[in-house]
Amino acid sequence: MAGTYHKDESNTVNRYKHQATYDVDTIHAIVNSTPVLHVSFVPDTSVPVPVVLPMIGQIGHYPSDSESHCYLHGYVSSRLMNLAASPPGIPLCVAATKVDGFVLTLTPNTHNYNYRSAILHGHGTVVSSDEEKLWAMQLVTNSVVPERYENSRVPPDNAEMQSTQILKMRIESASGKVREGVPEDERKDMKRDDVLDSVWTGVIPVYEKLGEPVGGPYNRVKEVPEHVRRFVDGENARRWTYAVEASRKPAPVKRVKKQNQVE
Amino acid sequence: MAGTYHKDESNTVNRYKHQATYDVDTIHAIVNSTPVLHVSFVPDTSVPVPVVLPMIGQIGHYPSDSESHCYLHGYVSSRLMNLAASPPGIPLCVAATKVDGFVLTLTPNTHNYNYRSAILHGHGTVVSSDEEKLWAMQLVTNSVVPERYENSRVPPDNAEMQSTQILKMRIESASGKVREGVPEDERKDMKRDDVLDSVWTGVIPVYEKLGEPVGGPYNRVKEVPEHVRRFVDGENARRWTYAVEASRKPAPVKRVKKQNQVE
Numbered sequence: 399m400a401g402t403y404h405k406d407e408s409n410t411v412n413r414y415k416h417q418a419t420y421d422v423d424t425i426h427a428i429v430n431s432t433p434v435l436h437v438s439f440v441p442d443t444s445v446p447v448p449v450v451l452p453m454i455g456q457i458g459h460y461p462s463d464s465e466s467h468c469y470l471h472g473y474v475s476s477r478l479m480n481l482a483a484s485p486p487g488i489p490l491c492v493a494a495t496k497v498d499g500f501v502l503t504l505t506p507n508t509h510n511y512n513y514r515s516a517i518l519h520g521h522g523t524v525v526s527s528d529e530e531k532l533w534a535m536q537l538v539t540n541s542v543v544p545e546r547y548e549n550s551r552v553p554p555d556n557a558e559m560q561s562t563q564i565l566k567m568r569i570e571s572a573s574g575k576v577r578e579g580v581p582e583d584e585r586k587d588m589k590r591d592d593v594l595d596s597v598w599t600g601v602i603p604v605y606e607k608l609g610e611p612v613g614g615p616y617n618r619v620k621e622v623p624e625h626v627r628r629f630v631d632g633e634n635a636r637r638w639t640y641a642v643e644a645s646r647k648p649a650p651v652k653r654v655k656k657q658n659q660v661e
Numbered sequence: 662m663a664g665t666y667h668k669d670e671s672n673t674v675n676r677y678k679h680q681a682t683y684d685v686d687t688i689h690a691i692v693n694s695t696p697v698l699h700v701s702f703v704p705d706t707s708v709p710v711p712v713v714l715p716m717i718g719q720i721g722h723y724p725s726d727s728e729s730h731c732y733l734h735g736y737v738s739s740r741l742m743n744l745a746a747s748p749p750g751i752p753l754c755v756a757a758t759k760v761d762g763f764v765l766t767l768t769p770n771t772h773n774y775n776y777r778s779a780i781l782h783g784h785g786t787v788v789s790s791d792e793e794k795l796w797a798m799q800l801v802t803n804s805v806v807p808e809r810y811e812n813s814r815v816p817p818d819n820a821e822m823q824s825t826q827i828l829k830m831r832i833e834s835a836s837g838k839v840r841e842g843v844p845e846d847e848r849k850d851m852k853r854d855d856v857l858d859s860v861w862t863g864v865i866p867v868y869e870k871l872g873e874p875v876g877g878p879y880n881r882v883k884e885v886p887e888h889v890r891r892f893v894d895g896e897n898a899r900r901w902t903y904a905v906e907a908s909r910k911p912a913p914v915k916r917v918k919k920q921n922q923v924e
Contacts, residue, residue: 436699440709603872
């Protein structure tokens with residue numbers, strides 16, 4: 399799984415290049431830890447009007463495939479279904495973004511987020527084999543809460559298999575961006591005592607917190623099960639640590655811009 | 662600002678209609694409380710390949726306009742800039758999604774999220790007037806932390822005004838979806854004692870938590886200022902309350918489907 403995505407016209411980051419990444423593991427980790435992916439496609443190929451849908455998704459490597467794909471679960475409308483029915487499928491763009499902190503600086507223009515984002519480009523087709531669909535359902539369910547699939551009523555019956563549609567996207571190119579660290583301001587403001595003496599600068603760490611699980615009205619299992627408890631406690635510790643550490647790291651080092659370099 | 666968006670082909674929700682909303686206030690509130698919007702456009706109008714970019718945005722009503730627009734701040738690439746240079750601008754789709762909880766049910770297929778999502782469709786142009794640009798910079802900065810604009814070094818100087826680009830999107834149609842409440846399962850599983858006795862069902866509340874502000878390396882203001890403190894404490898209480906209350910509400914009531922109704 400190691401390696402980097404090839405840089406081409408579709409995925410080269412032109413702005414804040416020092417924050418860009420093409421590292422496969424980094425990009426997959428961002429996508430796989432984001433609870434909602436934003437998936438874009440063009441429903442009517444004769445007009446350049448895009449649609450974005452929130453979907454649940456996960457990158458995984460189906461055993462008989464030669465590479466990883468992004469599996470997307472959600473409502474596949476009949477128009478999307480038709481466009482994705484046959485190879486090469488429908489052009490998709492998938493975006494995953496996590497906010498890790500609000501970076502408060504001296505001026506509005508230098509304000510920033512600590513964040514991790516990933517963008518995937520490729521074509522999506524509908525998974526037709528029952529075996530691969532089952533595998534993807536398990537992958538996606540366990541991406542929400544690990545081991546949840548095995549801890550629920552499985553396997554899905556015929557009606558459930560029929561009603562579930564999974565899009566499988568070939569990742570043809572991808573890029574990521576990561577910003578972490580303390581505030582950064584421009585030299586002109588760093589020289590001004592009046593500004594430095596009056597404006598608080600720092601980072602507000604941000605992370606997606608999991609609250610205490612709330613048993614539902616027909617729940618009969620008294621104790622919150624181990625797989626849920628471990629997930630909630632483990633993730634809260636991990637996420638808090640990441641956001642707080644990101645807020646204390648050195649600011650990203652900007653590469654020196656060559657003269658006449660177009661950004 | 663009251664009212665509803667008109668339903669047409671572009672925005673009518675066909676799936677889980679009972680969770681759909683066209684209410685202007687609800688949709689604007691979802692967009693305006695989401696720290697990252699996902700903005701899609703088609704860079705080359707001759708091929709139906711979309712791009713999604715994460716941007717910071719806010720819906721607001723510029724005093725001299727007759728209606729609210731969505732203002733988007735972020736890197737406006739030269740290709741996007743050219744496409745958005747002149748009216749009617751470039752077709753955009755903007756998505757905002759907030760996860761409020763993981764809904765764990767008896768079977769993988771009935772698992773769900775509590776969430777709020779909004780989708781806006783319309784055309785975007787680049788804001789050219791300095792007055793409106795300043796107004797939008799204030800709107801967007803204060804959407805991250807209220808009163809932050811006034812509490813930083815303002816106004817922006819000429820170089821800052823030049824380097825800041827804001828997209829202004831006319832909201833031509835919009836829709837939202839809100840799912841809140843306890844788990845829901847199908848009748849076939851609700852009859853099975855073996856399943857009910859072994860599978861824990863409930864909701865893990867989820868909310869974006871703000872950590873203790875961390876002062877930066879050149880910060881000279883000793884106390885975390887009132888506008889930051891109020892924001893952190895107020896939002897944490899509000900968000901926690903929303904997620905926990907959402908996890909205890911009754912499940913959404915499905916409207917009875919008419920015979921032969923196409924979903």
